Amino acid sequence: MCGIVGYIGGQNAAPILLEGLTRLEYRGYDSAGIAVLGPKDTTQVHRVVGRVRNLTAALPKRLTGKVGIGHTRWATHGPASEDNAHPHTSEDGRISVVHNGIIDNADALRAQLADAGVKLTSETDTEVLAHLIARSGADTLEDAVVEAVSRITGTYAIAVTDSAHPDRLVIARNGSPLIIGVGEREMFVASDLAALVRHTSQVAHLDDGEFATVFATGYRTFTVDESDTTKPTTEIDIAAEDLDLGGFPHYMAKEIQEQPESIERIIRGRLDHRFGVARLDGLNLTPRELRGFSRVKILGCGSAYYVGQIGATMIEELARIPADAEAASEFRYRNPIIEADTLYIAVSQSGETIDTAFAVEEIKRKGGRVVGLVNVVGSTIARACDGGVYLHAGPEIAVASTKALTNMAVGFALIALSLGRVRDLSNADGQRIIAAIRALPDQIRTILAAEGEIAEHAKVAASANSLFFIGRVRGFPVAREGAQKFKEISYRHAEAYQTSELKHGPLALIDESLPTVAIVPADELADRNLAAMQQIRARGGAVLAVTHEDVDFGELDVPRIVVPRTEPELDPILLTIPLQLLAYHAALTLGYDIDKPRNLAKSVTVE
Numbered sequence: 001m002c003g004i005v006g007y008i009g010g011q012n013a014a015p016i017l018l019e020g021l022t023r024l025e026y027r028g029y030d031s032a033g034i035a036v037l038g039p040k041d042t043t044q045v046h047r048v049v050g051r052v053r054n055l056t057a058a059l060p061k062r063l064t065g066k067v068g069i070g071h072t073r074w075a076t077h078g079p080a081s082e083d084n085a086h087p088h089t090s091e092d093g094r095i096s097v098v099h100n101g102i103i104d105n106a107d108a109l110r111a112q113l114a115d116a117g118v119k120l121t122s123e124t125d126t127e128v129l130a131h132l133i134a135r136s137g138a139d140t141l142e143d144a145v146v147e148a149v150s151r152i153t154g155t156y157a158i159a160v161t162d163s164a165h166p167d168r169l170v171i172a173r174n175g176s177p178l179i180i181g182v183g184e185r186e187m188f189v190a191s192d193l194a195a196l197v198r199h200t201s202q203v204a205h206l207d208d209g210e211f212a213t214v215f216a217t218g219y220r221t222f223t224v225d226e227s228d229t230t231k232p233t234t235e236i237d238i239a240a241e242d243l244d245l246g247g248f249p250h251y252m253a254k255e256i257q258e259q260p261e262s263i264e265r266i267i268r269g270r271l272d273h274r275f276g277v278a279r280l281d282g283l284n285l286t287p288r289e290l291r292g293f294s295r296v297k298i299l300g301c302g303s304a305y306y307v308g309q310i311g312a313t314m315i316e317e318l319a320r321i322p323a324d325a326e327a328a329s330e331f332r333y334r335n336p337i338i339e340a341d342t343l344y345i346a347v348s349q350s351g352e353t354i355d356t357a358f359a360v361e362e363i364k365r366k367g368g369r370v371v372g373l374v375n376v377v378g379s380t381i382a383r384a385c386d387g388g389v390y391l392h393a394g395p396e397i398a399v400a401s402t403k404a405l406t407n408m409a410v411g412f413a414l415i416a417l418s419l420g421r422v423r424d425l426s427n428a429d430g431q432r433i434i435a436a437i438r439a440l441p442d443q444i445r446t447i448l449a450a451e452g453e454i455a456e457h458a459k460v461a462a463s464a465n466s467l468f469f470i471g472r473v474r475g476f477p478v479a480r481e482g483a484q485k486f487k488e489i490s491y492r493h494a495e496a497y498q499t500s501e502l503k504h505g506p507l508a509l510i511d512e513s514l515p516t517v518a519i520v521p522a523d524e525l526a527d528r529n530l531a532a533m534q535q536i537r538a539r540g541g542a543v544l545a546v547t548h549e550d551v552d553f554g555e556l557d558v559p560r561i562v563v564p565r566t567e568p569e570l571d572p573i574l575l576t577i578p579l580q581l582l583a584y585h586a587a588l589t590l591g592y593d594i595d596k597p598r599n600l601a602k603s604v605t606v607e
């Protein structure tokens with residue numbers, strides 16, 4: 001959730017740290033700070049509440065120093081304030097620490113430190129680390145960090161500077177991502193590739209339980225018992241331009257428009273029309289193994305969970321094996337039964353969502369087989385899984401996920417084909433789905449061309465304080481995702497229901513002030529959906545239908561957003577696209593910060 005950057009080399013650190021923090025701001029953005037090692041063993045620490053631009057404005061004109069760390073925060077312990085912003089420092093100012101994650105035993109450690117006479121200056125868990133390191137008495141900074149980290153429980157990625165050792169940064173990771181970027185006689189540290197791509201294409205990902213000393217000319221990685229580990233560098237696969245707005249007013253607008261190309265990337269080389277099958281070598285599953293699964297369980301959080309529901313329906317329809325999706329955030333807390341003949345699929349854009357990562361661990365601990373449907377290459381979840389399908393959606397910056405979710409849904413279609421074609425899905429049906437998948441990019445272009453019309457509907461929707469989103473079977477997760485996107489960025493209450501459930505309670509709320517967005521595909525449930533819309537209209541509720549051209553609305557006169565038809569199994573993919581635009585334009589009308597909605601972060605790396 002928080003973003004960490006670090007620099008050591010021949011350049012002035014501050015501008016590099018600030019630029020990196022700006023790139024990481026989407027991870028968390030309620031306060032920011034940097035620590036730069038200055039001349040004569042001093043550390044210059046600057047922290048502000050708010051965005052990185054506030055920090056930039058607050059910095060002194062001359063802030064020189066070639067080693068530093070920076071942080072953009074998403075509050076967990078204590079509100080957003082200057083005192084709670086990172087870096088945190090030891091009492092003598094020698095040690096500075098930035099941290100991403102949560103220290104579970106922070107209260108106990110704070111009490112112990114206070115008893116020992118330490119004056120704590122923040123409400124954060126992180127501050128304890130600065131004091132523990134400074135008070136360790138170990139001979140080296142590395143030993144002091146290892147010793148301090150051994151006393152904490154919880155999750156962390158940390159970067160530490162010591163003004164007495166200005167030739168190094170010491171970093172450590174457990175549960176929160178941390179990457180080293182390798183330059184020419186300079187090194188970078190970051191929570192995310194986004195902060196590194198402008199400087200280097202060579203990176204090394206730290207693993208959980210690993211530490212590193214980073215010098216200007218190289219790095220050494222080691223474990224808690226100080227044994228060296230081997231950490232080769234890999235080449236980054238994203239270009240710096242991919243992270244720019246490219247002329248769009250918001251990343252969300254850009255990412256919505258990128259969807260046709262992003263689908264083309266996920267299917268490239270993976271569709272075999274002749275045999276009506278998808279080739280997913282990364283799953284690391286033989287046809288015999290694929291055939292051996294008698295159930296599929298999908299785990300994700302938030303929108304990834306809703307798309308998991310779309311995927312479960314696709315898998316049941318195409319492979320005819322029981323499949324369901326569950327919120328990963330709840331999964332491990334109910335001591336789940338892990339079955340050897342169940343294929344577990346973890347789905348995540350960032351690959352760093354801690355709840356999903358923990359669900360993967362729980363499955364593996366109990367001997368289950370888990371594959372990933374992940375966007376960020378080399379991320380925690382991607383590496384923890386036994387195999388997987390990369391989404392190839394490209395970098396997604398807006399907190400409200402769009403293109404990654406669409407690629408998740410397409411990824412599920414590919415997995416459903418693989419599972420189906422080793423069972424009873426015929427070659428002809430496989431070819432039918434493949435042809436439909438190939439047509440999706442152009443069909444999405446058609447929907448995107450109607451953006452102006454959808455923007456008009458959004459203005460109406462934005463004027464309501466509360467909205468319902470309804471759908472049935474394939475349409476229900478679409479409604480859930482539509483409501484999620486709407487509430488996330490427009491701050492309007494938006495609730496999703498199964499259309500069939502309306503009359504069991506929620507219908508009581510319907511009146512002129514509560515509009516409903518109804519998902520009405522041209523399927524076997526269209527008539528029932530029409531009947532529900534009539535019941536809403538009869539109670540004075542406005543309805544906006546997201547539907548297909550050939551649904552006969554008869555006498556029912558409600559505004560409609562029409563999407564092209566695909567094969568019914570893939571309908572949710574296209575029905576979701578207008579809901580992204582609806583949410584985007586509602587938030588635009590209301591004047592909110594679309595890419596960085598309040599209280600949220602792109603990558604949820606704390607529980």
Ligand code: AGP
Nearest residue numbers: 302303304348349350353400401
């Ligand atoms: C989507 O718009 C949300 N920001 C959120 O629900 C997100 O999908 C969820 O936090 C999961 O993230 P992940 O895909 O990176 O795991």
